[in-house]
Amino acid sequence: MASVSFKNIEKSFGATKIIHGISFDISDGEFVVLVGPSGCGKSTLLRMLAGLEPISGGVITIDDKVINDLDSKDRDIAMVFQSYALYPHMTVRDNMAFSLKLRKADAELTNTRVANAARILNLDPLLDRFPRELSGGQRQRVAMGRAIVRDPKVFLFDEPLSNLDAKLRVAMRAEIKALHQRLKTTTVYVTHDQIEAMTMADRIVVMHDGIVEQIGTPLELFDHPGNLFVAQFIGSPSMNVLKGTLRQADGREWVEALGQQWPSLTHAQARDGQSVHYGVRPTDITVSASGNGIPAKVIVVEPTGAETELLLEVGGAQLVVVMHGRTAVQPDDVVHLEITAEKSHVFDGTTEKRLD
Amino acid sequence: MSAVAIQAGDTPAARKSGGMTSWEKWGLILVIPYLLIFVVFVIYPVGYGLWLARHPESYTKLFADPIFFRTLVNTLIFVVVAVNVKMVVALFLSGFFLHTRWWIKALSLVFILPWAVPSIPTILSMRFMLNPEWGVINSAIFKLTGMDGPNWLNDPTLALSFSMLAHIWKSLPFWTLILLAGRMAIPGEQYEAASVDGASNWQKFCFITWPSMRSLFLTSTILSMIWTLGDFNSVYLLTGGGPADLTHVLATLGIRYLRLDQVDLSLASIVVALPLILPLVYFMMKRLSK
Numbered sequence: 001m002a003s004v005s006f007k008n009i010e011k012s013f014g015a016t017k018i019i020h021g022i023s024f025d026i027s028d029g030e031f032v033v034l035v036g037p038s039g040c041g042k043s044t045l046l047r048m049l050a051g052l053e054p055i056s057g058g059v060i061t062i063d064d065k066v067i068n069d070l071d072s073k074d075r076d077i078a079m080v081f082q083s084y085a086l087y088p089h090m091t092v093r094d095n096m097a098f099s100l101k102l103r104k105a106d107a108e109l110t111n112t113r114v115a116n117a118a119r120i121l122n123l124d125p126l127l128d129r130f131p132r133e134l135s136g137g138q139r140q141r142v143a144m145g146r147a148i149v150r151d152p153k154v155f156l157f158d159e160p161l162s163n164l165d166a167k168l169r170v171a172m173r174a175e176i177k178a179l180h181q182r183l184k185t186t187t188v189y190v191t192h193d194q195i196e197a198m199t200m201a202d203r204i205v206v207m208h209d210g211i212v213e214q215i216g217t218p219l220e221l222f223d224h225p226g227n228l229f230v231a232q233f234i235g236s237p238s239m240n241v242l243k244g245t246l247r248q249a250d251g252r253e254w255v256e257a258l259g260q261q262w263p264s265l266t267h268a269q270a271r272d273g274q275s276v277h278y279g280v281r282p283t284d285i286t287v288s289a290s291g292n293g294i295p296a297k298v299i300v301v302e303p304t305g306a307e308t309e310l311l312l313e314v315g316g317a318q319l320v321v322v323m324h325g326r327t328a329v330q331p332d333d334v335v336h337l338e339i340t341a342e343k344s345h346v347f348d349g350t351t352e353k354r355l356d
Numbered sequence: 357m358s359a360v361a362i363q364a365g366d367t368p369a370a371r372k373s374g375g376m377t378s379w380e381k382w383g384l385i386l387v388i389p390y391l392l393i394f395v396v397f398v399i400y401p402v403g404y405g406l407w408l409a410r411h412p413e414s415y416t417k418l419f420a421d422p423i424f425f426r427t428l429v430n431t432l433i434f435v436v437v438a439v440n441v442k443m444v445v446a447l448f449l450s451g452f453f454l455h456t457r458w459w460i461k462a463l464s465l466v467f468i469l470p471w472a473v474p475s476i477p478t479i480l481s482m483r484f485m486l487n488p489e490w491g492v493i494n495s496a497i498f499k500l501t502g503m504d505g506p507n508w509l510n511d512p513t514l515a516l517s518f519s520m521l522a523h524i525w526k527s528l529p530f531w532t533l534i535l536l537a538g539r540m541a542i543p544g545e546q547y548e549a550a551s552v553d554g555a556s557n558w559q560k561f562c563f564i565t566w567p568s569m570r571s572l573f574l575t576s577t578i579l580s581m582i583w584t585l586g587d588f589n590s591v592y593l594l595t596g597g598g599p600a601d602l603t604h605v606l607a608t609l610g611i612r613y614l615r616l617d618q619v620d621l622s623l624a625s626i627v628v629a630l631p632l633i634l635p636l637v638y639f640m641m642k643r644l645s646k
Contacts, residue, residue, distance in 0.1 A: 071551070073551065073552065098563070
C-alpha cells in the first residue's frame with residue numbers, strides 16, 4: 001500500500017504537448033479513477049506512472065520516493081491492460097506466477113500466492129488452461145490475478161473492462177470494487193466510461209485536453225460540477241444545458257432562456273444581464289400534465305421499466321427528463337416542467353465555470 | 357421471411373437423369389484453362405524429365421562420379437550452414453529494424469537493396485571484387501600491406517564460403533522482412549506487461565518473442581531450405597562450380613553435365629535431389645495446412 005503524488009506533470013510527443021502540468025495526490029489505499037474523453041491524456045498519465053512512457057516534465061512519487069527514472073519493474077506496481085496482455089503460450093498458472101518467477105521467488109511462496117489469487121478470483125478450475133481457452137471475463141480475471149500475485153504497492157488499471165460486453169462489464173465492475181475493498185491496495189483506474197468512474201471510485205479525477213477539470217468524490221462531482229465540461233460529462237443521461245441570460249430582481253434570481261424563466265438560487269458572483277449556461281439534470285425535472293411549470297412538447301417516450309425517459313421540446317431546444325416509474329404521457333402531448341432552484345446549476349457564459 | 361429458390365436442375369433426381377447440373381458444368385469450364393496450363397507446363401515437363409532419367413545406368417554413372425559425392429556434401433553444407441546462419445541473423449536483425457528511430461528506418465531502405473537488385477550483375481561484381489590480380493579487395497590489401505592477397509576463389513573451402521556469403525547477402529533482407537512482419541504482429545502490450553512484471557530484454561525475447569515466432573521461424577527455415585536447394589546463381593555466377601568442379605551443388609551439377617553433353621546424367625542429378633526436396637515440401641505443406 002502506498003501514496004502516489006503527481007507534481008506538475010507534463011508530456012509532449014515532439015512539439016505536441018498533451019499533458020499540461022497536472023498535480024494531485026492519491027492517498028494510501030485510495031481507489032482513484034481517471035476519467036475523460038478519448039485523447040484527454042488519462043492513459044498517458046497512467047503509463048507515465050507505470051514507467052511505460054517517459055515523463056517530459058514534473059515529478060511522480062510513490063511513498064515520497066521519486067520514481068521518474070526508475071524502470072517499471074522497480075516501481076513495485078502491477079498493471080491490468082485493456083487487452084489483458086496475457087502471455088498466450090503460458091497457462092493461467094504460469095501467467096500468474098511469471099513475475100515471481102522472474103524475481104526468482106521461492107517456489108513455495110509462488111505456489112501459495114498463485115493459489116490465494118486463484119481462490120479470490122475463482123480461477124482454481126482454470127489454472128492449467130491457456131488464455132485462448134478462456135472467455136473474455138475469465139481472461140480479465142487472470143489479468144487481475146497476475147496483478148494480485150505481485151502484491152504491489154499500487155494497482156494500475158487501463159480501461160480493463162472496455163473489451164467486455166455490457167452485462168459482464170457490470171459484473172466485473174463489482175468484482176474489481178470488491179477486490180479493492182478486500183485488499184485495500186492503492187488503485188489508479190483509467191476509463192472513459194463515467195458510469196464506471198461513478199460506481200467504483202473513492203475519488204474521480206476528470207481530465208480534458210491534458211488538464212484536470214475537477215477532482216472529487218463521485219457525488220461531489222455529480223452535485224457540484226465545477227464547470228460546464230464536468231457537468232455534462234458526469235451523469236447519464238447528461239445534464240440539460242441551456243444558453244441564457246441571468247436576471248436578478250427583488251432578491252430573486254432566475255435565468256431567461258428559450259423564452260422561459262428557469263428558477264435558480266442566488267449567486268454572490270452573479271450580475272443581472274450576465275450571459276450564462278443553465279443546467280439541470282434529467283432526474284431533477286418534475287413533469288406534470290397540468291400546472292404552472294414550463295410548457296414542453298413530448299417528442300419521444302422511452303419506457304425502460306423502472307424509469308421512463310422523455311425527450312421534450314421547449315422553444316425549439318430539446319430536453320431530456322427521466323421519470324421514475326411509468327407514465328401515460330404520449331408523443332405530441334404538452335406537459336409542464338417544474339424545477340426547484342436548489343437543483344439548478346448555473347455556469348458563466350464565457351469561462352464556463354460554476355457560479356457560487 | 358426469405359425465400360430460397362431451388363432450381364429444378366439441382367435436385368438429386370435431375371442429377372441422376374441429366375448428368376451434371378449447370379453449376380457443375382460451369383465449374384468444369386472454369387477449371388479447364390488451369391488444368392491445361394498445369395498439364396502443359398508442369399505435368400509434361402516433369403514427366404518428360406523423369407522419362408529421360410529413367411535408365412538405371414544413368415544413376416550408376418552418376419554415383420560413380422567422384423564430383424557427385426563432393427556435390428552432395430557441398431549441398432548439405434550449403435543448406436545447413438547458409439540457411440541457419442541466415443535465419444538466425446534475420447531473426448535478430450528483425451528485432452533491430454523494429455525500432456522506430458529515423459536512422460534505423462533509413463538504414464532499412466539500404467538494407468533491402470541486395471534483395472531488390474538483380475542477381476547476375478551483383479554476384480558477377482562480387483566475382484570481380486574477389487579477382488586475385490585486379491579485384492578491389494586484393495588491390496586494397498596490396499596498398500595497405502604491400503603483399504599480394506590470397507586467390508580467394510581458387511581455394512574450394514573459401515570459394516564455397518564466399519558462395520554461401522553471397523547467398524546470405526542476397527536473401528537476408530527478404531527473411532528479415534518476413535520475420536519483422538512476424539514480430540510486428542506480437543501485441544506491444546505483452547512486452548509492456550512483461551516490463552511491469554520485471555522481465556529483461558533477453559527474458560522478453562525468450563518468453564514472448566520466441567514462443568510467438570517459433571512457428572513462423574520454422575516454416576520460413578523450411579521454405580528457405582527448399583529455395584536454397586534450387587539456388588543456382590550464388591554458386592555458378594561466383595565460382596562456376598570451380599576450382600576443379602569442387603564447389604558444385606545439386607542446383608549447378610545439372611549444368612555441368614549438360615555442358616559435357618551428358619543429358620541423362622544431368623536429369624539424373626536433378627532426380628536425386630528429389631528425396632531431399634520432397635520431404636521438406638511435404639513437411640511444410642503439412643504445417644501450413646494445420
